Amino acid sequence: MATSTVVPVTEYLRKSYRPDRDYVDGEIRERNLGERDHADLQMRFAYLLCLPENAAHVTARPELRVQVSPSRFRVPDVCVLRKSAPREQIVTQTPLLCIEILSPEDTMLRTRERVRDFLEMGVPQVWIVDPASRSVSICAGTTMVEQTAGDLRVPETPVLLAISDIFKVLDEY
Numbered sequence: 001m002a003t004s005t006v007v008p009v010t011e012y013l014r015k016s017y018r019p020d021r022d023y024v025d026g027e028i029r030e031r032n033l034g035e036r037d038h039a040d041l042q043m044r045f046a047y048l049l050c051l052p053e054n055a056a057h058v059t060a061r062p063e064l065r066v067q068v069s070p071s072r073f074r075v076p077d078v079c080v081l082r083k084s085a086p087r088e089q090i091v092t093q094t095p096l097l098c099i100e101i102l103s104p105e106d107t108m109l110r111t112r113e114r115v116r117d118f119l120e121m122g123v124p125q126v127w128i129v130d131p132a133s134r135s136v137s138i139c140a141g142t143t144m145v146e147q148t149a150g151d152l153r154v155p156e157t158p159v160l161l162a163i164s165d166i167f168k169v170l171d172e173y
Contacts, residue, residue, distance in 0.1 A: 006026035006027070007023075007026055007027070007028055008026070009023065009026075009070075009071065009073075012028060012073065013073075013090070019031060019063070020063055020065065020075045021075070022072075022073060022074050022075055022114075023071075023072065023073040024071075024072050024113075025071045025072065026071065031075060035103055035104070037131040037170055038077075038101050038102075038103050038131065040169045040170060040172075041077075041101045041129055041131060041166070041167075041169065041170070042062050042077050042078060042101055043062075043169075044166055044169040045060065045062075045077075045078045045099055045129075045161075045166065046060050046061075046062050046078060048161050048165065048166065049078070049080060049154075049159070049161075054154075054159045055083075056083065057082075057083055057154070057157040057158060057159050058080050058081065058082065058083055058096060058154055058157055058159055059080070059081045059082075059083055059085065060078055060079070060080050060081075061078070061079050061081070062077060062078050062079075063075050063076075063077065064076070064079045064090075064091055065089075065090045065091065066079060066090070066091040066092075066095060066098070066118070066121070067090055067091065067092050068117040068118060068120070068121040069117070069120070069121070072117055073090070074098075074114055074117055074118065076095075076098035076099060076100060076114075076118070076126075077099050077100055077101045077129075078098070078099035078101075079091060079095050079097075079098055079099075080095055080096050080097035080098070080099070080154055081093070081095050081096060082096055082156075082157075094121055094122040094123055095118075095123050096123070096124060096125075096154055096155050096156055096157065097123065097124065097125050097126070097127065097154050097155060098118045098123050098125075098126045098127075099126075099127045099129060100114060100115070100126065100127070100128050100129065101129045101131065102128065102129065102130045102131065102132075104132075111128060114126075115128065115139050119139065119140075119141070124140060124155035124156065125138055125139065125140045125155050126138075126139040126140075127139070127152065128144075129166075131167075131170060133148070134148060134163075134167045134170070135147065135148045136148075136152060136163060136166070138152070140155075147163060148163065149163055149164070150162075150163060151163070152166075
């Protein structure tokens with residue numbers, strides 16, 4: 001039987017991890033990333049969300065720690081905050097949106113747990129981006145809707161992202 005060592009939250013917050021890791025009830029968990037499609041999509045979201053017309057409404061940061069509860073810290077691939085959100089080194093104010101980009105090793109169980117943590121914090125939407133199917137699943141409340149075309153709206157803002165604009169980065173060299 002595998003056992004894990006409980007790590008105090010103060011130790012997690014004091015250390016640096018490369019890449020950063022989630023902290024879940026005393027356990028430090030690795031995140032899957034590092035592949036080209038994942039990195040390209042992460043950069044594409046950051047680019048699109050930081051265009052001047054979008055940056056007037058939101059701030060987007062890759063791999064920013066979010067404290068979803070007193071004993072849980074998650075590191076979404078992209079965290080989207082209100083432009084008026086306070087500048088925090090670790091986000092404690094509810095983001096508008098968290099974006100998770102799937103890697104081939106991601107399991108449904110772990111992805112659902114991450115999504116549930118964000119939604120229970122009060123995040124209005126979590127987008128699960130699947131490079132393989134070129135789809136985005138929008139999770140809100142207890143529903144999940146998959147989209148492969150059209151626009152995605154950042155909650156509570158006029159910010160729209162065309163799915164075709166997001167995935168075209170996968171066709172570039």
